Amino acid sequence: MSGRSKPHSRADYAHFRAMTTRWMDNDAYQHVNNAAYYAFFDTAVGQLLIECGFLDVRRSPVIGLVAETKCQYFREIAFPSTVHAGLRIGRQGRTSITYEIGLFRDDEDEACAQGHFVHVYVDRESNRPVPLPARLKSVVAPLHIEGHTIAV
Template structure:
């Protein structure tokens, strides 16, 4: 599989500022690869909550991660402010694939990845179709 090309900030419709933490660095002095996934999850779920879509405490539907991946292009480390870019790559009946990138000082991604959520009924854990307000909001993020 060919190595992906780093995306740029203009490839994303939503941007959020994030601050790295002391505990994000590993023994090599840069942000540990697992932290990138934590930031992806955080920035997506925060956007969903901002839109009034996700109520992780009492909402009827919740997103379960079924696939994720990340490509790394440059180091990030504490103390550093980073920008997360969010976009939607694909919308299905009950699933969505998000494209996320983390940017340091430059215009190209230090890391970029994807996260696929399948949205399910909170109780039965069976996939559910997106309500129209979810679909409308997700379409605004589509690449």
């Protein structure tokens, strides 16, 4: 099967978040465990939404729940490193957003890993999907890259 994606470059992303690896992120093989990559994804998206004023984790009436996630690994990351998470929007629907994330080690230009999170936005109380709020749309608008659509 030759359908494997190639690593993205930093130029493929609209926004970046820097995070440091921690000693405990390394596993028995002396590199960051695969589960930590999903934590980087989640932190990059959550941090953006909090800092831009859309998400208050305790009080926001609308929250995003992860409905799907995927990660492809190309090269290992190990402690100590700085991970730069590139963000862009792959798809924006009526009630969901696909955030595409590329993880870059230190100052490297080629992604060590890349994938996506699909968030379905729901009413916190009823847990039912709701249309994307205008504030969220304005927060993610700069993450759209013209001509880019997610590869399914």
